[in-house]
Amino acid sequence: xxxxxxxxxxxxxxxxxxxxxxxxxxxxxxxxxxxxxxxxxxxxxxxxxxxxxxxxxxxxxxxxxxxxxxxxxxxxxxxxxxxxxxxxxxxxxxxxxxxxxxxxxxxxxxxxxxxxxxxxxxxxxxxxxxxxxxxxxxxxxxxxxxxxxxxxxxxxxxxxxxxxxxxxxxxxxxxxxxxxxxxxxxxxxxxxxxxxxxxxxxxxxxxxxxxxxxxxxxxxxxxxxxxxxxxxxxxxxxxxxxxxxxxxxxxxxxxxx
Amino acid sequence: xxxxxxxxxxxxxxxxxxxxxxxxxxxxxxxxxxxxxxxxxxxxxxxxxxxxxxxxxxxxxxxxxxxxxxxxxxxxxxxxxxxxxxxxxxxxxxxxxxxxxxxxxxxxxxxxxxxxxxxxxxxxxxxxxxxxxxxxxxxxxxxxxxxxxxxxxxxxxxxxxxxxxxxxxxxxxxxxxxxxxxxxxxxxxxxxxxxxxxxxxxxxxxxxxxxxxxxxxxxxxxxxxxxxxxxxxxxxxxxxxxxxxxxxxxxxxxxxxxxxxxxxxxxxxxxxxxxx
Numbered sequence: 001x002x003x004x005x006x007x008x009x010x011x012x013x014x015x016x017x018x019x020x021x022x023x024x025x026x027x028x029x030x031x032x033x034x035x036x037x038x039x040x041x042x043x044x045x046x047x048x049x050x051x052x053x054x055x056x057x058x059x060x061x062x063x064x065x066x067x068x069x070x071x072x073x074x075x076x077x078x079x080x081x082x083x084x085x086x087x088x089x090x091x092x093x094x095x096x097x098x099x100x101x102x103x104x105x106x107x108x109x110x111x112x113x114x115x116x117x118x119x120x121x122x123x124x125x126x127x128x129x130x131x132x133x134x135x136x137x138x139x140x141x142x143x144x145x146x147x148x149x150x151x152x153x154x155x156x157x158x159x160x161x162x163x164x165x166x167x168x169x170x171x172x173x174x175x176x177x178x179x180x181x182x183x184x185x186x187x188x189x190x191x192x193x194x195x196x197x198x199x200x201x202x203x204x205x206x207x208x209x210x211x212x213x214x215x216x217x218x219x220x221x222x223x224x225x226x227x228x229x230x231x232x233x234x235x236x237x238x239x240x241x242x243x244x245x246x247x248x249x250x251x252x253x254x255x256x257x
Numbered sequence: 258x259x260x261x262x263x264x265x266x267x268x269x270x271x272x273x274x275x276x277x278x279x280x281x282x283x284x285x286x287x288x289x290x291x292x293x294x295x296x297x298x299x300x301x302x303x304x305x306x307x308x309x310x311x312x313x314x315x316x317x318x319x320x321x322x323x324x325x326x327x328x329x330x331x332x333x334x335x336x337x338x339x340x341x342x343x344x345x346x347x348x349x350x351x352x353x354x355x356x357x358x359x360x361x362x363x364x365x366x367x368x369x370x371x372x373x374x375x376x377x378x379x380x381x382x383x384x385x386x387x388x389x390x391x392x393x394x395x396x397x398x399x400x401x402x403x404x405x406x407x408x409x410x411x412x413x414x415x416x417x418x419x420x421x422x423x424x425x426x427x428x429x430x431x432x433x434x435x436x437x438x439x440x441x442x443x444x445x446x447x448x449x450x451x452x453x454x455x456x457x458x459x460x461x462x463x464x465x466x467x468x469x470x471x472x473x474x475x476x477x478x479x480x481x482x483x484x485x486x487x488x489x490x491x492x493x494x495x496x497x498x499x500x501x502x503x504x505x506x507x508x509x510x511x512x513x514x515x516x517x518x519x520x521x522x523x524x525x526x527x528x529x530x531x532x533x
């Protein structure tokens with residue numbers, strides 16, 4: 001019978017396997033070509049990601065959504081192999097729904113975190129083989145505690161709680177320093193930023209990442225392509241529409257000298 | 258002893274009689290489409306009887322709680338595995354019922370050595386468009402029926418027919434949630450009264466002195482009398498309502514109506530019983 005309300009267990013009983021184990025060490029090191037970030041602001045947590053998908057030097061796609069909603073109060077931002085990442089998100093989405101519907105209560109926030117680690121751990125063979133490494137950032141609003149939370153992971157499934165912010169992907173080294181600087185010596189710490197300022201900072205950060213990392217898309221005004229920005233508060237998740245980002249970008253991100 | 262065909266038919270017949278007995282005390286379930294989706298109502302006692310199955314599927318049941326749980330889990334399992342392996346839009350009520358649990362229920366019913374499922378089930382499915390909304394009912398013997406507009410579960414088919422007649426009489430083209438709630442409660446009361454009547458009749462049959470038991474049932478009670486009936490029972494029971502709401506944000510369309518919402522929507526006479 002197994003653990004009650006465990007959807008992943010149910011899938012496994014039916015012969016499903018997330019990771020196909022390859023030969024360890026045969027794969028070439030894949031870069032996690034992207035930039036995703038999450039930080040706590042005044043009302044909750046902001047999660048953002050650029051929209052570029054690359055394969056080596058090639059730009060494959062410019063409209064990728066890397067910030068994926070799992071349920072009404074949690075999102076997973078993905079860096080790494082998209083095929084595996086999307087599959088994980090699909091499993092998580094169904095797992096949380098299945099748990100809620102069978103057990104007639106929400107899965108706790110800790111339970112959700114555990115589910116993410118478990119999938120990453122199952123995926124270790126593929127991650128080591130170089131065919132399926134995923135380095136996600138999991139962010140959400142813990143309704144029981146009434147607070148926003150951010151967690152980041154390594155490819156083996158180790159879970160770390162981010163106090164203020166978390167970043168992942170190839171563009172992340174650039175903005176990690178900026179986030180540290182902003183949070184420590186900025187006009188106000190990140191977690192005091194009002195909603196609009198938080199969005200402006202997210203746009204600036206992703207634009208900086210795109211400046212130094214060819215695999216990060218940034219903003220493409222000609223094509224009206226803006227990053228995906230989601231705000232998670234106690235009420236739920238809100239995706240910021242391009243119509244809101246456009247004026248913010250034009251007035252506070254583009255430098256008019 | 259059941260090897261002979263006659264014995265088997267007899268055993269199945271006994272089973273039907275036994276099962277019919279089990280639903281006498283059960284609470285009817287009423288499902289109705291309204292302008293914003295589908296509403297399911299019951300007045301439950303003890304365990305809840307309305308559940309979420311999938312993004313656009315809701316379940317209402319009568320019968321033994323353990324049997325209902327067992328079938329609820331099979332439905333959830335099938336729906337989620339299918340939704341994951343194919344896509345959420347491939348999870349349909351008709352497939353879950355017809356190919357999923359109906360054969361299981363029928364087999365359990367006919368295997369006279371084993372225990373049957375003591376359940377009647379109603380599955381409501383919110384279509385992508387209002388005209389695709391569907392309601393499915395399934396009986397303890399595995400017989401299923403697919404209808405649109407409204408469906409009910411009650412102790413006997415005669416009582417179900419009575420509830421449906423009342424529903425057809427009273428139903429308007431489009432109902433607001435408030436109107437639909439009022440109507441489902443009245444239909445529930447029709448069913449509940451008829452069940453009480455049926456039990457009283459049965460007792461009367463046992464005592465040959467009683468007279469005119471059948472005539473009372475023919476009169477359709479007034480609106481107020483029906484609401485009053487619900488009010489009388491609502492103390493020891495709970496008014497349980499859930500909706501599949503077409504405009505609900507996100508993929509899950511199921512929403513149980515909480516106390517605060519019920520307080521706003523219920524007919525005035527019933528608000529006091531929910532408030533406590």
